Amino acid sequence: MKICVLVKEVPDAAVEKRIDPSTGRMDRSGEKNLNPYDTHAIEAAMQIREGGAVQVDEIVALTMGPESAMRALHKAVSLGADRSIHLTDPALAGSDVAATGYALSKALASEQPDLVLLGQQSDDGECYTIGAVVADHLQMPSLTQVIKMDVEDGALRCERQAEYGYDTVQVRLPAVISVGDAINEPRYPSLKAIMGARKKPLEQVAAGDVGIDPGLVGADGSRVQCGDFHDPPAKAPGQVIEDEDTSETVDKIVAWLEERKLI
């Protein structure tokens, strides 16, 4: 079995995110890191391999993004991927969700994975849908927000929370599964794995190498144009108390509650 894991480089949680007014795109400068949700997807791949119910021949990490995105691949490899692929091309810049999913699906198609794993969302774009886009292009079934996954008779038995409670779904491979953060506790990479990550194969591919139609990607190929960025209706900022003296803090909370007749 071959597993491909989609990963993404995102601004570090501590970096304040903003829209660059000159391009209308997210300003992605500043400290970056592997999307924390993706570490759960890599861990899920490792647990399938170590679980022994099926032989995993290869775990391949794939990302799309500029030069710097390579660091997300190094991290992915240090967490257990065997090799990585960096889809990078100026023609891809400005792709919307649908165009990004299409481009990723083309890179994945040339790998012919049995299973594609990804995190349930990216920390920056706040969308939960890339897996579903990729899956339809690859003509594979897709489930998102999976929190338990077991290999059973060559199929996956997946559990997740849906609209009415927990659903259990049997999925025959190949499939695209996005995992929720409750699925596992990702391991920390060993120092040896971090040092060794740069030595594992990393292949750079351009749009043309994987047969991406340039008319369907980038800002011009995207079917959604985002703009008119503006502030939401202002909400009066709430009061904030820093707890230094807990008795005082508690008195303040109680007074606040009494004022509003909540106690």
Add this chain to the structure above:
Amino acid sequence: MADVLTYVLHFQGAFNKNSLGAVSEGAARAQEIGGQCHAVVVGGEDLSDELCSSLGAYGATRVFRAAGLEGLAQPVIDVMAKVIDDHGHSYALFGGGLLGFEIGAGLAARKQAGVTMEVTQVRAENGKLVAERPILQDSKVSVSRYRGDLGIIIGRINAFETVTRDGGSAEVVDVDVDYSPWSNQATMVARGEQRGADVDIEGADILVAGGRGLGKPEGFELVEQLAAAFGGNTAVAATRAVVDAGWYPYAAQIGQTGKTVSPKLYLAAGISGAIQHKVGMQSSENIIAINKDANAPIFEFSDLGVVGDLNKILPRLADAIKAKKGG
């Protein structure tokens, strides 16, 4: 023609509230651009003529009904793609929730259409629909305009209000669909399973809610003690993360895949305030947040924020409230 197609999810013979909101929204917006609102339903015997035509009360003029697996995205994508191919809808609209996201995104791939998710407002502009979505932890709003024949709009949960009208009855049309081979690769083993005790949080006046910041399952003891101190019609609620981790029952979960509440007081203990949680509780009358991380998003929409250690604050707050009530 500028018709809007919506997907209406159902479970045990009843339609989903967010789906009905999408039908209401679709009908109102379609009218503004000179079109009609239609609905797609996929399922079994429980989709009776009577049930389907009742969508007319929410503004749908036609309901496309297909026999197929419920609760999974791929079969619905097949049905919607066929209906759009046959009838040429200009927009597909979803009320949010897990399936809405999956179906909308898959449909975007199938039809090479643009898609916007987490939409909080749709409006007509020069005969077309534009979608507004909050971005960057709701600190900005972005406006999506669509190119091409089809635009896909996935609402944020609770974004679209359900509006009924008198005497509306929709025409029900059966659709025959050849499902894609990959749609048949997934089967539902169990749907809508409830885990843990059944608790009622929707009717509570005061909710004390706990999240991952409680640190461990036993952290809920502090939350329960505080709820007991408030007394009266107070209940304990939880975030998805701690429910998935098995710390608290599913019936107590607030948010995107849980319940939506608007109590008089919502006290969030150790909850960071992710969007998926926020959508389920933001209309509470008063929100207090206690969290040790001063950068937690919940402080952006709480009325009173307390930055500090729960283990110190919660027990003393419970004691203080008890003393106040006793005195």
